[in-house]
Amino acid sequence: MADTDTPTPAGSPPYAVEILSAEKTYPNGTRALMPVDLRIAPGEFVTLLGPSGCGKSTLLKMIAGLHAPSDGRILLWRQPVDQLARTGHGMDFVFQSPTLMPWADVRRNVRLPLDLAGVPRAEADARVDEVLKLVGLEKFDRALPRALSGGMQMRASIARGLLTRPDLLLMDEPFGALDEITRHRLDADLLALWKQRGLTVVFVTHSIHEAVFLSTRVVVMAARPGRVVEEFTIDEPYPRSADFMVSERFAAQARRLQESLLRASQAGLEPEEVSA
Ligand SMILES: Nc1ncnc2c1ncn2[C@@H]1O[C@H](COP(=O)(O)OP(=O)(O)OP(=O)(O)O)[C@@H](O)[C@H]1O
Numbered sequence: 378m379a380d381t382d383t384p385t386p387a388g389s390p391p392y393a394v395e396i397l398s399a400e401k402t403y404p405n406g407t408r409a410l411m412p413v414d415l416r417i418a419p420g421e422f423v424t425l426l427g428p429s430g431c432g433k434s435t436l437l438k439m440i441a442g443l444h445a446p447s448d449g450r451i452l453l454w455r456q457p458v459d460q461l462a463r464t465g466h467g468m469d470f471v472f473q474s475p476t477l478m479p480w481a482d483v484r485r486n487v488r489l490p491l492d493l494a495g496v497p498r499a500e501a502d503a504r505v506d507e508v509l510k511l512v513g514l515e516k517f518d519r520a521l522p523r524a525l526s527g528g529m530q531m532r533a534s535i536a537r538g539l540l541t542r543p544d545l546l547l548m549d550e551p552f553g554a555l556d557e558i559t560r561h562r563l564d565a566d567l568l569a570l571w572k573q574r575g576l577t578v579v580f581v582t583h584s585i586h587e588a589v590f591l592s593t594r595v596v597v598m599a600a601r602p603g604r605v606v607e608e609f610t611i612d613e614p615y616p617r618s619a620d621f622m623v624s625e626r627f628a629a630q631a632r633r634l635q636e637s638l639l640r641a642s643q644a645g646l647e648p649e650e651v652s653a
Contacts, residue, residue, distance in 0.1 A: 394417040430601070437581055471538050489537060532566075545578075546576050546577070551563075
């Protein structure tokens with residue numbers, strides 16, 4: 378069994394993410410996460426699943442370097458997040474809301490990271506064209522955000538994230554505010570992108586169904602205090618179609634996750650806001 382709080386030795390292939398006994402207590406005293414140990418290999422699609430308040434966002438933000446762990450360490454390709462540039466790998470964080478500038482059209486919104494980096498306009502526009510095509514928004518580059526549906530705004534936000542060609546995508550309930558049909562379509566598109574680009578994804582959701590549909594592995598978490606309770610490999614082939622979602626195998630996988638969440642709740646905790 379791997380040592381929990383030492384990084385993998387130099388000779389072995391690096392993990393994209395290594396969480397080594399990382400825990401979090403906020404300055405106000407809230408114990409958001411007990412020590413977590415988790416290793417994520419390049420190319421995995423790992424979902425953090427659990428009720429409200431179990432520390433999913435906290436863990437994701439610690440991976441992103443937005444919050445420092447109170448104890449323990451987090452490494453990306455063997456380096457602390459502030460040294461990520463040295464590894465030659467990149468990361469992007471997609472939030473629950475699309476975070477677009479309302480006064481700027483889709484092209485300008487998506488181009489922002491390259492404008493900030495001073496990339497020449499023609500080169501930047503060519504890269505914007507490429508990512509807009511990837512997310513199916515090539516015909517909407519001149520539209521303002523308010524003219525787009527919620528799902529299209531999310532696509533624009535994801536396109537902006539892909540512009541810097543990240544290998545690691547951290548997604549905090551990116552489709553949680555969307556209707557079921559749009560959400561499912563974006564889930565399917567995300568899987569296609571993940572495969573095509575060879576991404577490593579860490580995805581946060583409350584939804585058991587979304588977790589089963591997307592993931593190579595699901596990390597089940599529980600609240601009070603926030604902690605990891607179990608991990609499940611979703612050993613099902615890709616591409617995963619709409620038929621998979623109504624199959625017996627899908628139902629069996631969903632049942633395993635549901636039972637795990639119930640077990641955690643019966644250990645003195647409340648199952649709240651976990652949807653099927
Ligand atoms: N900046 C902060 N300061 C203090 N406490 C915080 C902060 N952010 C989160 N918390 C607390 O830490 C715990 C874990 O919160 P977190 O947002 O990580 O959970 P979550 O599983 O992502 O919840 P949700 O699904 O509702 O987004 C909660 O008790 C929350 O109130």
